[in-house]
Amino acid sequence: MTRTEYNNSVDNFSDDVYRFIFKACRNKELAEDIVQDSYLTLWEHVRDITYEKAKAFLFTTSYRKMIDIFRKEKKNGDIENICTGQYTYEEETPDLQQILEKALDRLSPVQKTVVLLRDYEDYSYKEIAEITNLTESQVKVYIFRARNFMKEFIRTPDLVI
Structure with missing residues (x-):
């Protein structure tokens, strides 16, 4: 270079x-x-x-x-x-971005990393696997589980507020 x-x-x-x-x-x-x-x-x-x-x-x-x-x-x-x-701690009612941030914070470090790389940085599964030293199938599983957790977190108003 x-x-x-x-x-x-x-x-x-x-x-x-x-x-x-x-x-x-x-x-x-x-x-x-x-x-x-x-x-x-x-x-x-x-x-x-x-x-x-x-x-x-x-x-x-x-x-x-x-x-x-x-x-x-x-x-x-x-x-x-x-x-x-x-x-x-925030006193005001959180907006969707704040809720997503809270959900991201509750993920394991590996799940958080793969979700950020996939959904925020638009990396392919193969590229994420190379960055994190995981297999492509592990990356897909982590992303699937993280997204499911985040969906449930958003649906649960008690945890969000």
């Missing part, structure tokens, strides 16, 4: 990678750090990666960095400081 292609990848993909990581962790500073670290890793491998594969590389790298941080923080018992968005 040339320097120009690298700069184009920053311009074209950084917002998508940030949005994906931010939706997964709900922490602006953490998402920014992960995106920056992912681009640093891309720069370190700039000779080995083509521009066509840069976006998938960035998503894979950022996802793995996020999971590593979650595992480390969970092991240290400090996960509350990473996922601060889960513990906020």
Whole structure:
């Protein structure tokens, strides 16, 4: 990859990678750090990666960095400081976007990741499998179960409000 292609990848993909990581962790500073670290890793491998594969590389790298941080923080018992968005309380009646965000927060990390990649970032099942190191059938099962959970969550007014 040339320097120009690298700069184009920053311009074209950084917002998508940030949005994906931010939706997964709900922490602006953490998402920014992960995106920056992912681009640093891309720069370190700039000779080995083509521009066509840069976006998938960035998503894979950022996802793995996020999971590593979650595992480390969970092991240290400090996960509350990473996922601060889960513990906020809102007094007003939530709109559909807020309800979907709450449903996403209740999914397992793997389910949340595959749903975000499929429904928000429009990745194919095959691409999601490559990013998450799952098989295509596992990806489909996780997405199916996550969507069913989200449908039931939205239908249950007691849990939503």
